[in-house]
Amino acid sequence: MKFNEFSFHKDLLKGIKIAGFKEPSPIQESVIPVIEEGRDMVGQAHTGTGKTAAFGLPIINKIANGDIERALVITPTRELATQVSDELYHLGRFCGIRTITVYGGVGYGRQIALINKGVQIIVATPGRLKDLYKKGKIDNFNPEIVVLDEADEMLDMGFLDEIKEIFEYIPQNRQTLLFSATIPEPIKALADEILTTPEFISVVGEYEGTVNNVIEQSYCVINESQRDEAIVKLLETEKINKCIIFCRMKREVDRLTEHLQAIGFSAKGLHGDLDQMEREEVIKSYRRNQVKVMVATDVASRGLDVKQVTHVFNYHIPFDPQSYVHRIGRTGRAGKSGKAITLVSTTEFKELTRIQKEVGAEMKLATINLSGEENSSCVDCFPSLEATVRAVDIDERALDFIDSMEDMDYHEFVERVVTLLLKGEKSPLTKHLGYDENSVKNMIDEYQGEQKVARHNNRKKKRC
Numbered sequence: 074m075k076f077n078e079f080s081f082h083k084d085l086l087k088g089i090k091i092a093g094f095k096e097p098s099p100i101q102e103s104v105i106p107v108i109e110e111g112r113d114m115v116g117q118a119h120t121g122t123g124k125t126a127a128f129g130l131p132i133i134n135k136i137a138n139g140d141i142e143r144a145l146v147i148t149p150t151r152e153l154a155t156q157v158s159d160e161l162y163h164l165g166r167f168c169g170i171r172t173i174t175v176y177g178g179v180g181y182g183r184q185i186a187l188i189n190k191g192v193q194i195i196v197a198t199p200g201r202l203k204d205l206y207k208k209g210k211i212d213n214f215n216p217e218i219v220v221l222d223e224a225d226e227m228l229d230m231g232f233l234d235e236i237k238e239i240f241e242y243i244p245q246n247r248q249t250l251l252f253s254a255t256i257p258e259p260i261k262a263l264a265d266e267i268l269t270t271p272e273f274i275s276v277v278g279e280y281e282g283t284v285n286n287v288i289e290q291s292y293c294v295i296n297e298s299q300r301d302e303a304i305v306k307l308l309e310t311e312k313i314n315k316c317i318i319f320c321r322m323k324r325e326v327d328r329l330t331e332h333l334q335a336i337g338f339s340a341k342g343l344h345g346d347l348d349q350m351e352r353e354e355v356i357k358s359y360r361r362n363q364v365k366v367m368v369a370t371d372v373a374s375r376g377l378d379v380k381q382v383t384h385v386f387n388y389h390i391p392f393d394p395q396s397y398v399h400r401i402g403r404t405g406r407a408g409k410s411g412k413a414i415t416l417v418s419t420t421e422f423k424e425l426t427r428i429q430k431e432v433g434a435e436m437k438l439a440t441i442n443l444s445g446e447e448n449s450s451c452v453d454c455f456p457s458l459e460a461t462v463r464a465v466d467i468d469e470r471a472l473d474f475i476d477s478m479e480d481m482d483y484h485e486f487v488e489r490v491v492t493l494l495l496k497g498e499k500s501p502l503t504k505h506l507g508y509d510e511n512s513v514k515n516m517i518d519e520y521q522g523e524q525k526v527a528r529h530n531n532r533k534k535k536r537c
């Protein structure tokens with residue numbers, strides 16, 4: 074299908090062409106006609122598949138054709154509000170669409186002045202928007218279409234009351250649209266409350282899972298103390314253009330960022346305790362390629378669209394399966410490939426199995442290459458060594474050692490020789506970080522066995 078089959082305004086088609094969009098993505102193909110018709114709807118599609126334009130294009134078209142005057146988009150974070158506003162501006166610029174971003178942490182004056190000057194699209198975070206309506210500062214902004222982007226996250230963040238209050242200030246005869254890559258049950262309840270006979274459109278196959286499986290996913294089972302070493306090795310050995318490392322806590326972000334900077338990586342941290350200017354600065358330098366590694370909390374997990382993010386690393390596995398979907402969805406966007414690697418300790422098997430089951434994540438077990446380069450065999454490095462050593466009278470241990478040389482690379486060989494000479498012991502050096510497939514299988518079997526016993530005992534207790 075082509076975009077001109079939607080009978081879009083010619084100036085909008087110009088914007089789409091300049092954006093480089095050749096054909097609509099499946100979610101765009103499915104929802105644009107429904108939005109054009111004026112229906113309320115809930116839309117679900119994998120991360121990075123163009124949900125912004127799926128609601129943005131019909132909104133711009135309606136404004137360009139004079140069918141509606143105003144629209145409102147609500148997003149959970151300030152970064153996402155800015156990004157969505159930018160995309161709508163770019164797609165709609167030949168139609169002369171005026172957009173504005175509204176969020177907390179900055180002064181009210183400029184935002185109010187711009188809104189009252191007559192903007193057509195506001196993209197806002199819930200808190201500040203509610204304040205503006207409540208204070209009576211934007212009484213004239215009556216949107217005919219309202220979009221909740223990342224609707225489930227807004228509920229998770231506790232924005233339900235703000236959202237309900239915002240809807241009290243907006244005309245009843247509006248069209249309301251909800252979008253996300255994940256649509257958990259509570260969203261359906263919200264949809265019942267604020268939408269009118271909505272259509273549910275999902276382009277995520279029923280058996281496919283909510284994870285975008287275009288992304289190559291793997292996990293590495295390590296000891297708790299190996300996290301930093303594992304991340305550093307991954308940064309050194311993977312072919313990375315830009316990457317995000319997700320941590321669970323703000324202080325972990327700060328500590329890891331400092332550690333990576335100290336050993337020479339171009340890294341910056343992003344979390345909710347930074348002030349607005351700092352947050353914007355981090356994102357800007359990351360977008361402009363001045364920073365290659367972004368270390369972040371889940372504040373960066375939703376909706377963020379940065380080109381050329383080749384890798385996402387989970388320093389810790391997230392507690393929540395939905396969060397896994399969105400975190401790894403920062404790569405593998407707009408048809409590009411991407412890699413997601415999750416570090417897991419044995420205490421995190423519970424989260425691992427939940428994520429694999431609940432969101433259909435196909436994660437392969439991997440180990441981390443410690444050498445950082447293609448291994449060159451020690452036999453290649455010392456071609457005549459073996460024959461020379463065999464020719465002299467040596468003891469059994471040395472002969473065993475010679476026999477195992479085939480599998481060693483140069484570094485391992487040198488380390489083993491030095492260790493044998495110094496201590497007369499076997500070197501502890503291995504080629505990989507992380508447990509191998511058999512050990513992990515045994516650990517998971519053991520973990521599942523313990524779970525079964527615990528469940529059995531619980532049932533027994535209940536019966537008693």
Ligand SMILES: Nc1ncnc2c1ncn2[C@@H]1O[C@H](COP(=O)(O)OP(=O)(O)OP(=O)(O)O)[C@@H](O)[C@H]1O
Nearest residue numbers: 094096097098120121122123124125254376378407
């Ligand atoms: N039809 C299209 N052709 C090519 N690129 C597109 C098309 N539609 C959108 N894009 C681009 O794809 C990228 C991802 O789009 P978008 O951010 O809307 O994804 P999303 O589905 O909202 O993802 P998430 O669930 O992570 O929020 C953006 O860079 C966008 O400009």
Ligand SMILES: [Mg+2]
Nearest residue numbers: 124125222376
């Ligand atoms: Mg999005």
